Amino acid sequence: MWLIASPFIALVVEGRTLAQPDARPRDDFIVICASQVAALLVLIVGRRAWTRWAAAGSMPTGVVALVWAVAGLVASSILSVSVSFGFTEFDVPFALRAGVLCGSMIMVYGLVTSVLSLVDRRARHIAQLMVAQARVNAMSDRSSELALMQREELRGSLETVVVAELERLATVVSDVGGDESPEGLELLRRRVVLSSEAIVKIVVRETAGPLPARDAHRESAVEVHDFSPGGLAGLWLKSPVPIGLASLVAGFVGVVELLRGCAERSAVLVAMLVAVLLVASGIGTIAVFRRPALRAFLTVATYLGLLGAYVAVALTPSIGCTWRGTPPMLVTTSAFLMWAVAGISMAGEAARERAQATAELQASIARSEALTRELDAAGEAWRAQVSLVLHGVVQGRLAGMSLALAQYLDSQQGPSRVAEADLLFRVSALLDLAMSDVQGIFASPAPTPSLMRSLFELQGQWAGIIRVDWEVSIEAESRFADNPALVQAVAGIVSDAAHNASRYARATDVMCRIFVVDRVVEQICVEAIDNGLGPAAVSAVDGAHRRIEERGGVWELRAGAVEGSVLTVEVPSAARVDTRVDQLLLEIT
Structure with a gap:
């Protein structure tokens, strides 16, 4: 970003120095380029030192601000020593001139790189949002498919083991119907016990373990191209001018004008610029100005109002004193004012859009995770229902069959005898109820979505x-x-x-x-x-x-x-x- 900004900054500073009576174009341009190179070296050294000592990829905001301040201080110190920058004829002390240049360099460097960096991050974040949204949707589909697959697997296991065991029991019951020997009934009782054990094993195997883990929802790193001029223009037209930061820029311009020798004009200038910002902000709160075309019109009108206020105050001789600058200096100062306010506005709009995209992505991930939790909870509830039916109800039916058979066999040796027809009727009825219970697991009514x-x-x-x-x-x-x-x-x-x-x-x-x-x-x-x-x-x-x-x-x-x-x-x-x-x-x- 510094390499992109440096030529622009050098041309702006060179334009300011050419407006001076004692300008030395060649020497001044060499000094300006040297100041840019020195600032670039400060940034490179700061970046490498942070990477080496902190072992971190990105610097915190405070460290970034400190590095920018040092870079601006180095550049402004070189410019203060070698370039007059418009303060020669006003007898401005070196320390004050260095402070003004340091503040202007930090502001210029920070705005250029911040705007370009935020636009670039916004483009990357929006692309990241699209990829993450696709991933969230895919994971939601995968969660649905996984839940369906788990249900079908459990259904297959029930049909393969439980239903097959009950059908074999039904075959044995029908075979025993024509055999009144105790051996056949004992065989049937043992078959009931074995079927009960087999059902217990399949229930424990299929319902006791946890559900398969889902893939974590996370943001994906994507590669996109750098910022585009169209993105910058869109940000400029959509971004409202912030009153607070724009007022600071107006105050800085007023301080520069104060150093040129007119306190009255400086105070009126700051008051006029802040008044324009307040009026534009008040108009922006009207509902009709939230439409894109009127928002763009209001944005352009705000910048024209700031520019008109600055030029009017600077060139009006009745405000305390006459303006002592040159026409090129008026143009470059006006350009700096417009560019600084636009940079702040665009940076704020880019940050707002990135925050909005982040909030929407988090909301989408939360919705997808909520759906996954609902599917998991529904799957767990259904497995618990299956376990309850098979462990409780079906096992109770089988236990009733086993007890009925044992009671019949015991009664053969006692004074009272149980009719074999009644026994087989009871066993068949319990078996039919068990089959109905298993089939009812998949046929239970579900509530209609509301x-x-x-x-x-x-x-x-x-x-x-x-x-x-x-x-x-x-x-x-x-x-x-x-x-x-x-x-x-x-x-x-x-x-x-x-x-x-x-x-x-x-x-x-x-x-x-x-x-x-x-x-x-x-x-x-x-x-x-x-x-x-x-x-x-x-x-x-x-x-x-x-x-x-x-x-x-x-x-x-x-x-x-x-x-x-x-x-x-x-x-x-x-x-x-x-x-x-x-x-x-x-x-x-």
């Missing part, structure tokens, strides 16, 4: 990023009963609307109205109204419209009546959605 529960979950997932509210008509609410595919489709539409409004339109609230738009073809309408920058920002979203069309719906995006945008989506009640996860949750809940 739209309200899904919306409340979405509201909790987006808490802290964007506020999600909704209104559901009574007529529409009845359409979601016993229709899990429609619940999943509408919940996905609301989630997409919240994601796009937050990330691209910088909205803080979204209201979703869900109602029936066509009673003949049963069309459900979802109308999402946000308070963001408008449809121009949301329309740049790729992928959301394809997901709506895949659900068999149509969509329309338009500007809101006062602010923001309105997304209208219509989907049929029998929405075409991928119901694999929904079917899984229905089966294993």
Whole structure:
């Protein structure tokens, strides 16, 4: 970043020195280049020293600021000794001149590298977000597939061992039906005991161990290209001018003008610049100026206002004293003022977008991990249910069969005899009940997904990023009963609307109205109204419209009546959605 910034800084400083009466273009340019090389050496030495002594890849913010300060001090010291920089005719002490140059060099170096670095990090972070989102979605699919696979494996084990054992018992019971000998009944009793032991072993083997571990959700390191000029222009147009830091720049420019010999003009200059910033900030709070076109207009108008205020104050002779600088110095100082404010604004916007992307990524990972936990909990609950049925109910049936057979064999030697037909009827009935219990594990009814529960979950997932509210008509609410595919489709539409409004339109609230738009073809309408920058920002979203069309719906995006945008989506009640996860949750809940 320093290598990119150094030629620009050298040209700016050279332009300032050429405006002086005693300028020495060749000698001054050599000194300026030497100051840049010295600052670059300070940065290289600081970086290598930190890597060697701290054994860390990146420097903390405090260390970075210290290295920048030392680099700026070295560069400004060289410039203070050899270059007048516009202070010769005003008899400015060397220490004060060195301090002003040091502050300006640190500000220039810090802004250039900070803006370029933040834009580059923003591009990398957004690419990282896309890769991580794909990984999260893949892991969610893998979690669903793994849960289905575990269920099918357990189902196969039950069918292979438990059902087969019960079917063999049924065969033995039918064979014993024509044999009244005690040996055949004893054989049947032993067969019941062996089947019970086999079922216990399969239950312990399949349900006692932990579920297979899932892959951890983590951010992926990706390689992307460096920043682009288009990214810089987009940041400049979207970034609001911060009052606090821009006021510091105005104060610094006022101090420089004070050193040129006019305290009254310096005070008026700072007051005018801060007034422009306050007016622009106040206008920016109006809702209509959150739209992209008006936001860009306000940004350009703010910079023009700052420039006009500086030029007007500098060239007005009635403000205390006349301006003693030269026209080239006026141009370069104006350029420095505009560039410093723009750099601060762009750096702030890049940092905001990176923070927003980080929050969305963490929210996506949290949602995926919540789904994984739900699948694991449902799988554990289902395995516990299987274990309870097989250990408790089925084993109880088999124990009843064994006790009935033992009682019959014991009664053959006593005064009272149990009829063999009654015995076989009881054994067959217990066996049929055991078979019914095993088959009932897979046929137990599951609760239907609720739209309200899904919306409340979405509201909790987006808490802290964007506020999600909704209104559901009574007529529409009845359409979601016993229709899990429609619940999943509408919940996905609301989630997409919240994601796009937050990330691209910088909205803080979204209201979703869900109602029936066509009673003949049963069309459900979802109308999402946000308070963001408008449809121009949301329309740049790729992928959301394809997901709506895949659900068999149509969509329309338009500007809101006062602010923001309105997304209208219509989907049929029998929405075409991928119901694999929904079917899984229905089966294993």
